[in-house]
Amino acid sequence: MNLQDTIVAPATGNIISALGIVRISGDKAIEIACNIFSPNNNRKLSDILKANKLYYGSIKEDNRIIDEVVLSVFVAPNSFTGEDVVEISHHGSPYIQQEMIRLIVSKGARLADKGEFSMRSFLNGKMNLSQTEAIADLIQSNNSTSHLLAMKQLRGNYNEELKTLRQRFLKIASLLELEIDFSAEQEVFVDRNELREELEKTSKSLEELTNSFKQGNSFKNGLPVAIVGKPNSGKSTLMNAILNDERSIVSSIEGTTRDTIEEVININGIQVRFIDTAGIRNSDNEIEKEGIRRSLLAIEKAQVVLYLVDSSTENIDSIQQQLQEINQEVYSKEKEIILVANKSDISTFSQQDTETLSQLNAVFICAKERKGLDKLLERITQNMNIEDLNSKVFVCNERHYNALMNALIDVNLALVSLESGADADIISFNIRRATENIGSITGEICNDDILSNIFSKFCIGK
Ligand SMILES: Nc1nc2c(ncn2[C@@H]2O[C@H](COP(=O)(O)OP(=O)(O)OP(=O)(O)O)[C@@H](O)[C@H]2O)c(=O)[nH]1
Numbered sequence: 001m002n003l004q005d006t007i008v009a010p011a012t013g014n015i016i017s018a019l020g021i022v023r024i025s026g027d028k029a030i031e032i033a034c035n036i037f038s039p040n041n042n043r044k045l046s047d048i049l050k051a052n053k054l055y056y057g058s059i060k061e062d063n064r065i066i067d068e069v070v071l072s073v074f075v076a077p078n079s080f081t082g083e084d085v086v087e088i089s090h091h092g093s094p095y096i097q098q099e100m101i102r103l104i105v106s107k108g109a110r111l112a113d114k115g116e117f118s119m120r121s122f123l124n125g126k127m128n129l130s131q132t133e134a135i136a137d138l139i140q141s142n143n144s145t146s147h148l149l150a151m152k153q154l155r156g157n158y159n160e161e162l163k164t165l166r167q168r169f170l171k172i173a174s175l176l177e178l179e180i181d182f183s184a185e186q187e188v189f190v191d192r193n194e195l196r197e198e199l200e201k202t203s204k205s206l207e208e209l210t211n212s213f214k215q216g217n218s219f220k221n222g223l224p225v226a227i228v229g230k231p232n233s234g235k236s237t238l239m240n241a242i243l244n245d246e247r248s249i250v251s252s253i254e255g256t257t258r259d260t261i262e263e264v265i266n267i268n269g270i271q272v273r274f275i276d277t278a279g280i281r282n283s284d285n286e287i288e289k290e291g292i293r294r295s296l297l298a299i300e301k302a303q304v305v306l307y308l309v310d311s312s313t314e315n316i317d318s319i320q321q322q323l324q325e326i327n328q329e330v331y332s333k334e335k336e337i338i339l340v341a342n343k344s345d346i347s348t349f350s351q352q353d354t355e356t357l358s359q360l361n362a363v364f365i366c367a368k369e370r371k372g373l374d375k376l377l378e379r380i381t382q383n384m385n386i387e388d389l390n391s392k393v394f395v396c397n398e399r400h401y402n403a404l405m406n407a408l409i410d411v412n413l414a415l416v417s418l419e420s421g422a423d424a425d426i427i428s429f430n431i432r433r434a435t436e437n438i439g440s441i442t443g444e445i446c447n448d449d450i451l452s453n454i455f456s457k458f459c460i461g462k
C-alpha cells in the first residue's frame with residue numbers, strides 16, 4: 001500500500017442527510033483544495049489559507065458549482081492522520097458527495113482503502129494501534145456498555161501497564177544476554193530469585209487480563225445465551241416471553257423451530273443475546289438435522305446455556321442423563337448450564353423430584369404464563385456486574401486477548417526454564433517473545449500483515 005500519496009473518501013455515510021463530509025489527506029490535499037474551492041469573498045484560497053481555519057465558499061468544476069461548502073484545513077502534523085488534511089462539509093446528498101470525490105480524484109487524489117486514514121494516523125505516531133482499534137469500536141458502539149468500553153480503550157485502559165511491563169522485560173532480557181557474553185567470567189547480572197518473583201507477578205497479572213476477556217467480550221457484544229432442549233420443551237415460548245413479542249413460531253408440533261433465531265435485549269444495562277434453537281433429537285429430516293447442527297453450534301458459542309425440560313412429560317432419570325450429555329457437549333468450555341424446568345402449570349413432578357431438581361439448581365418457570373422469568377433473568381446475569389465496567393479493566397478485543405494469551409505462555413515457559421536451571425539464553429528467548437507479543441497490542445511491534453488485517457475491518461473513510 002502506497003502511504004505517500006493523497007487519499008480521499010467520504011467520512012459520512014451514503015445517505016440523504018443535512019450535511020456530509022469528504023476528507024482528503026496527504027501532501028496534495030491543500031493543493032487540490034485550492035484548485036477546486038473558491039472562497040465567497042472572491043479571493044483565492046491559496047492567498048488567504050491558514051492552518052486550523054474554516055472557509056466558506058463553493059466547490060467548482062470549471063464553471064459548474066457542485067455545492068456551497070465549508071472547508072476545514074489542518075496542516076501537518078496537527079491533524080488526525082498527521083498529514084495535511086482538508087475536510088469538506090457539504091449538503092448531505094449522496095450525489096453531491098460522489099461528484100465531489102470524482103472531481104478530487106481527477107485532481108490527483110486516490111480513493112482511500114478501508115481504515116487508511118486510521119492506519120496513517122498510527123504510522124505517523126498520532127495514536128497507538130490499540131487506540132485506533134478503539135475508534136473503530138467507538139463508531140460501532142450502539143449502547144452505553146460498548147460505548148464505555150471503547151472509550152476506556154481509547155484512553156489507554158491497560159496500555160500503560162503493558163508498556164511498563166515491556167520495558168522491564170526488555171531490560172531483563174538484555175541483562176540475561178549480557179551474562180551470555182560474560183559466561184567465561186561466570187558473571188550473574190540478574191538475580192534469579194528476583195527474576196522468579198517478577199515472572200510470577202507478571203504471569204498473575206496477564207492471567208487476570210486474559211480472564212477478563214470472557215466477560216469483557218460479553219459486555220461488548222452481548223452475553224450469548226442459548227435456549228436448548230428437546231422439541232416441545234417450550235424454548236420458543238420462553239424466547240417470546242422474554243422478548244415480550246411473538247418473535248418465534250410456537251406450536252405443539254415437535255420440531256417447529258428449524259433455524260436459530262437471535263435477539264438482543266437489555267437487562268438492567270446488560271446486553272443479552274438470546275438464541276432460540278431447534279429442539280435436539282434424532283431426526284431423519286434433512287432440514288431438521290441442519291437445524292440441530294445449528295443448535296449445537298449455538299451451544300458452542302454461548303456463555304450461558306438454558307437447558308429446558310418439559311415438567312409435564314420428563315422424569316428425573318432422563319433429565320439427569322440429558323444433563324450429563326449436555327455437559328459433555330460443552331465440556332471444558334467454561335459455560336454455565338442452567339437447568340430450566342418449564343410448564344410448571346402442568347408439572348407431574350413429585351415433591352421428591354422437585355427437591356432433586358432444586359439440588360441441581362433448576363429454575364422453575366411457566367413460560368406460557370410468563371411466571372418465574374425474573375428469577376431466571378437474574379440467574380443469567382448474576383456474573384455480569386455492571387458496576388465492574390467502571391472499576392475494573394476488561395480485555396474485549398480478540399486480537400489483544402490472543403496476544404496476551406501468547407505472552408502468558410511465554411512468561412510461564414520462562415518460569416519453567418528458570419526452575420529447571422536452564423541457561424540464560426533460553427530464559428531470555430522466552431522473555432523476548434513475551435515482549436513481542438505484548439508490543440503487538442499497542443503496535444510497538446507489528447508487521448504489514450497484522451496491520452492490513454486490522455485495518456481491513458475498518459470502514460472506508462475512517
Ligand atoms: N402448559 C404449558 N404449555 C407450554 C408452556 N410453554 C410452552 N408450552 C406449549 O408447548 C408447546 C411447544 O412449545 P414451543 O415453544 O413451540 O416448544 P419448542 O421447545 O420451541 O419446540 P421446537 O421448536 O419444536 O423444538 C406449545 O404448544 C406451547 O404452547 C408452559 O409453560 N405451559
Ligand SMILES: [Mg+2]
Binds near residue numbers: 236
Ligand atoms: Mg421452537
